[in-house]
Amino acid sequence: MAGDKRTELLTVRQVLDxxxxxxxxxxxxxxxxxxxxxxxxxxxxxxxxxxxxxxxWLEERAEGAAT
Structure with missing residues (x-):
């Protein structure tokens, strides 16, 4: 079903990578x-x-990001 996609949960190791x-x-x-x-x-x-x-979080830290 469209819109029923669960958000992926990342482990700390995945985030570090x-x-x-x-x-x-x-x-x-x-x-x-x-x-x-x-x-x-x-x-x-x-x-x-x-x-x-x-x-x-990454987008907020992009240099030159529009605010």
Missing amino acids: ELGGISRRTFYRWRELRLAPACIRLPNGELRVRRDVLND
């Missing part, structure tokens, strides 16, 4: 500083980042 291989330590530091994309904490404690949230 998409960001050019930044370290896990850097990502968690960004989280402490509230600079990282918003995460979802699953009941088992693992973090996930929605694909659309990551894409929006």
Whole structure:
């Protein structure tokens, strides 16, 4: 069905890879500083980042982005 597509949930490892291989330590530091994309904490404690949230976060940081 159109519009029923679920948003992809990315693991921290997938996000690190998409960001050019930044370290896990850097990502968690960004989280402490509230600079990282918003995460979802699953009941088992693992973090996930929605694909659309990551894409929006990257777009907001593009140099010369229209505001």
